[in-house]
Amino acid sequence: MLGGSAADVAPALLGAVLTSRAGPSDAGSVAVRITEVEAYEGALDPASHAYRGRTARNAVMFGPPGFLYVYFVYGMHWCLNVVCGAEGTSTALLLRAGQIIDGIELAHERRPSARTDADLARGPARLAAALGATGAQNGIDLLDPASPLHLLLPDQPPADVARGPRVGVSSAADAPWRFWLAGDRTVSPYRRAPRAPAPPVPRTGPA
DNA sequence: GATTTGATTCTCT
């Protein structure tokens, strides 16, 4: 399952369940069903952190699949990625959204601004916050049940998978490398990258 | 060594 190009692996990750344990005890765990991901194709993808080669920050992406790559962005947010390519290929999948299926109360405590259950993990930084994930979990093995974060892949890929352009990326903005469960309420709203040029406006008024 | 930008979210207008 894991080990191919990010776009190939992406549909298989939809419907997967990511479980986090708050601490040494099992009390306070939160589980999320992944409903939206984005593929980042490593050295082939201008939008990928691995596009310009290996650095201390992105080293995890160059490792074997099944590991967690966590990065810090905009000075305040953590984002979670699952390494999916073979060792050395640096492809990964960004977890963009999910549905909390266990530990809803704890998730609300971690995300006070979320007004509904669907808002708890609707967005990459929100998902990380709901799980209580930070850079401390960077590089852990998601396939190891003993890890603080554990990923359980579904028996078979979901049927209703939609795909489209990625959110918030300013390069390769049109590549259809975002995948989500069609119709799911927890999928984040599409937004073009802030710095991308405005789309052409047809001239309907007087010149 | 200094500057710029970013795989975002929240709040106010």
Next chain:
DNA sequence: GAGAATCAAATCC
């Protein structure tokens, strides 16, 4: 709809 918050990595001089 627009702007602020705020850190690290990458880029430029």
